[in-house]
Amino acid sequence: MIIWGEDRVFEIIKDLFVGIRFFPNKKFEEYTGIVGKKEIVTLGHCCKFKSDFREIFYQLDDESLLDVSSLKYEYISKDTAIALCENAKSTLGSDEQLICAQFCDSNEIPDYAGFEFCGYDIHHDYEGGSALYDIGYPFNKDKDILDKLNEYGLFATYEYAQYFKSKVDADDTIFNDGEPTDDSRIFGLWRYIKQN
Secondary structure (H helix, E strand, O other): OEEEOOOOEEEEEEEEEEEEOEOOOHHHHHHHOOOOOOOEOOOOHHHHOOOOOEEEEEEEOOOOEEEOOOOOOEEEOHHHHHHHHHHHHHOOOOOEEEEEEEEOOOOOOOOOOOOEEEEEEEEEOOOOOEOOOOOOOHHHHOHHHHOOEOOOOOEOOHHHHHHHHHHHHHOOOHHHOOOOOOOEEEEEEEEEOOOO
């Protein structure tokens, strides 16, 4: 995930957004090749790009925080980011989830109070979205991939995510316009849902 600044490209290293809770159906399973999951948590379109999807803030690779909740794209303090997060929690609907996606380059997992760690997703910068759920790679159906996914349809360990990332990056099929790419990145996903 990247955005353009005045003089350079910024990579997003953390993204907080409100997405819809997604419970897969047969059509979804046929498209992705991923079956038997009761609920999916992902950076992909099925959770992120619904009509009521709302971005809250980004953290950029220079550690600055950017408020995107009102489409003003203003730099904010850490305290303001926390306040935006708390406000998003308080207004969350029963069919929504607050997802924190953070770029990961190791298997060290931060603990975010009130958020559940759900696993690892692969963001495909070249195509956009989730490599697992938006691109439709044919090797999604490989048993060695399916066995590595947890109850949320995410990779249970960083090592599993690295394995899948290596397959995505080496892919030179139509999905990458015939060119291998190294533009995919591993993100850890945490979520908050309102308890009944």
